[in-house]
Amino acid sequence: MPSLxxxxxxxxxxxxxxxxSAYAYESIGAMGRDISGTNPGSSAFSLAxxxxxxxFTLEQRTKFSGLAVANGATVSGNISIAIYDExxxxxxxxxxxxxAGANTNQVIALAFTLNPGLYYCVLSVxxxxxxxxxxxxxxxxxxxHGLVQMSAAHPAPATFVNEKYTVTxxxxxxxxxxxxx
Amino acid sequence: xxxxxxxxxxxxxIRLGIGGALISSQGIPTTSVAVSSAGGANxxxxxxxxxxxxxxxxQVWWRNxxxxxxxxxxxxxxxxxxxxxxxxxxxxSSGSTPQxxxxxxxxxxxxxxxIKFPKTVYVAIVSxxxxxxxxxxxxxxxxxxxxxxxxxxxxxxxxxxAAATAAALTSSSFFTDFGVSFRPAV
Numbered sequence: 001m002p003s004l005x006x007x008x009x010x011x012x013x014x015x016x017x018x019x020x021s022a023y024a025y026e027s028i029g030a031m032g033r034d035i036s037g038t039n040p041g042s043s044a045f046s047l048a049x050x051x052x053x054x055x056f057t058l059e060q061r062t063k064f065s066g067l068a069v070a071n072g073a074t075v076s077g078n079i080s081i082a083i084y085d086e087x088x089x090x091x092x093x094x095x096x097x098x099x100a101g102a103n104t105n106q107v108i109a110l111a112f113t114l115n116p117g118l119y120y121c122v123l124s125v126x127x128x129x130x131x132x133x134x135x136x137x138x139x140x141x142x143x144x145h146g147l148v149q150m151s152a153a154h155p156a157p158a159t160f161v162n163e164k165y166t167v168t169x170x171x172x173x174x175x176x177x178x179x180x181x
Numbered sequence: 182x183x184x185x186x187x188x189x190x191x192x193x194x195i196r197l198g199i200g201g202a203l204i205s206s207q208g209i210p211t212t213s214v215a216v217s218s219a220g221g222a223n224x225x226x227x228x229x230x231x232x233x234x235x236x237x238x239x240q241v242w243w244r245n246x247x248x249x250x251x252x253x254x255x256x257x258x259x260x261x262x263x264x265x266x267x268x269x270x271x272x273x274s275s276g277s278t279p280q281x282x283x284x285x286x287x288x289x290x291x292x293x294x295x296i297k298f299p300k301t302v303y304v305a306i307v308s309x310x311x312x313x314x315x316x317x318x319x320x321x322x323x324x325x326x327x328x329x330x331x332x333x334x335x336x337x338x339x340x341x342x343a344a345a346t347a348a349a350l351t352s353s354s355f356f357t358d359f360g361v362s363f364r365p366a367v
Contacts, residue, residue, distance in 0.1 A: 032205025
């Protein structure tokens with residue numbers, strides 16, 4: 001019988017990215033170009049007490065150390081980042097946390113492990129002054145790549161109720177295996 | 182069937198590097214950029230790449246720009262196991278190597294690196310000349326940090342143990358056209 005080592009050598013599972021944003025291999029990836037072909041810039045979040053999210057898949061069990069967001073030039077109020085399963089049931093959440101650090105990547109420490117599968121990562125914000133490193137999006141492109149939205153969702157609720165995507169920007173955020181970005 | 186790794190993996194690979202993020206922001210993004218505009222001389226750039234199966238890294242390579250100057254060091258680093266996911270021990274490197282021919286891929290033999298299982302490693306590159314050019318990308322410093330790219334100042338030649346951090350990535354342009362090869366160059 002072949003050994004475990006044999007099977008490990010034969011496997012072709014691509015290791016999980018250290019940090020998964022919507023533009024990582026595990027999510028939309030290069031097709032983010034279809035959403036908006038420009039560099040992300042600092043943009044206000046236009047959905048007070050609302051949330052936006054992206055789906056991602058994991059090929060292997062992965063241990064994460066936090067949930068991260070790329071803050072823009074103005075920080076304000078509270079944010080909440082959460083991971084949902086494919087049925088939009090919340091698995092982990094940061095709860096409401098003060099947005100901190102203009103023009104920096106804020107990593108909110110939260111240890112959790114996810115098995116292979118499909119997940120959603122959601123960012124909710126309690127105000128429209130907060131800015132994030134975001135890409136401009138068109139609604140149709142956002143919908144075609146599975147971006148999700150919920151208008152009354154702060155802090156991130158236990159169940160996410162997906163609505164038609166109407167926000168014109170999409171922030172940079174996601175789970176990370178790192179402690180600083 | 183015995184799977185084999187892609188013969189060459191670069192920092193801008195879509196599946197195995199940060200190519201998805203690059204393309205989503207800049208399309209086909211690479212151009213010849215002076216070292217002075219990509220962090221400056223002696224500042225190393227580290228990009229994580231995913232090795233999907235067992236294999237032996239035989240060479241490192243980089244894509245020279247239009248102006249050749251000084252020396253290059255290109256290497257491969259393991260990932261620290263302390264939870265930081267930052268680069269740690271150097272697995273191999275070209276050592277200080279005169280930059281070769283303009284606008285061509287330059288290969289350097291390294292001592293074989295035997296990758297036993299799928300894993301992530303960092304590829305690193307550094308030049309000791311501000312006037313040298315390499316093919317590079319632009320996508321904004323903060324966004325690059327979110328894509329797990331890190332930097333290290335005063336890193337020529339590449340150190341045996343990295344001390345790279347996200348904070349030490351200081352430029353919006355950074356080298357992306359370099360990587361590893363699992364077969365000898367032809």
